Amino acid sequence: MAPEQQRTDLLPPDSLRSKQLGLSVSESPDLGRLGLQDSHFRMTLGELARTVIIAGGSLYYGGHLQPGGITNFLIEELHRYGRRDRPLKVCLAWTVHRAMSQDQIAEQKELLGLFGEIHFLSRDGDRLDGPVDEPVADDPSADESAHSLTGLRTYMTANTSARIVIGGKRAGFQGDMPGILEEVLFALERKQPLYLAGGFGGAALDAIRSLRPSYAEWFPPAQDAPAQDQRLLKGLERIEEAVAAEQWDGFENGLSEDENRLLAASYRPSEIAALVGRGMGRLIGA
Incomplete structure (x- = not known):
């Protein structure tokens, strides 16, 4: 292994202190086609969380607080690593926390304890002092849900x-x-x-295919796949427009072209976490 790889594969303790990383993750529809299971997916999340948390960084994740979900899985992982300075920031869109009762919110706050904190957001994505003390509203319109989710992602x-x-x-x-x-x-x-891990397929691989088509050639589209949602196609089109406007495709992330290509195809938890850690380590040392 080259000296530089030895230096950057493992991030030194506290090297990410005050660094806040966004985590974009949800279930992939391609797991079965790839011969993978949800356990492989979650092992990777655990390795990524470990890499960031042990190096002193914080993770921002926007999701929900339902039992068995990704948020609860991340909380369980934090209990293993012992950091008690609330490194996990769980960001809740307006329509998500408005569907929760005060008792449900209190229970989740207790579960997070010193391992994380909840950021309650307004419809427009502004952080609130806390949950709204109003009756539960669990039937938002599609427009309100879309607006509040965009606000969530803007905030993160x-x-x-x-x-x-x-x-x-x-x-x-x-x-x-x-x-x-x-x-x-x-x-x-x-x-x-951006650290685009494409080995589990899904929208992450679609983004890679749009940004760097050759990185996604290992996984050709299914011949019998249903027609794609027009909103997905519009999203990919907007990504291409943003790259053209900003002259930035996110791959300026501390990894070489070969390493980014490997990250775009890997499904191995330790390899994905090592690549992300390597890229962040090089950016910090630049």
């Missing part, structure tokens, strides 16, 4: 400096486009480094 992008992307739905999503694509779009507009 404004409060992070780089983004890790993995998986992502192509259908059955709320919003103007798949959430993964909207978060990639906002990162590109702010010229933030």
Whole structure:
């Protein structure tokens, strides 16, 4: 192994202190086709969380607080690493926390404890002092859901400096486009480094195929795939427009072309985490 790789594969303790990384992740529809299971997906999330948390960084994740979900999985991982300075920032869109009762919110705050904190957001994505003390509202319109989710992603992008992307739905999503694509779009507009892990397929691989087509040749589209959601196609089109306007495609992330190509295809948890750590380490040392 080259000396530089030895230096950057593992991030030194506290090297990411005060660094805030966005985590864009949701279930991929391609797991079965790739011969992978949800356990492989979650092992990768665990390795990525470990890489960032042990190096002193913080993770921003926008999701929900339902049992068995990704947020609860991340909380369980934090309990293993022992950091008690609330490194996980769980960002809740307006329509998400408005569907929760005060008792449900209190229970989740207790579960997070010293390992994380909840950021409650307004319809427009501004941080609130806390949840709204009003009756539960759990039947928002499609427009209100889309608006509040865009506000959530705007807030997370404004409060992070780089983004890790993995998986992502192509259908059955709320919003103007798949959430993964909207978060990639906002990162590109702010010229933030992207770590696009494509080995689990999904919208993350669609974004890679749009940005660097040759990186996605390992996984050709299915011949019998259903027609793609027009919102997904529009999202990919907006990503291409952002790259053209900003002259930035997110791959200026501390990794070489070969390493980014490997990250675009790998499904191995330790390899993905090592590549992300290597890229961040080089950016810090630049």
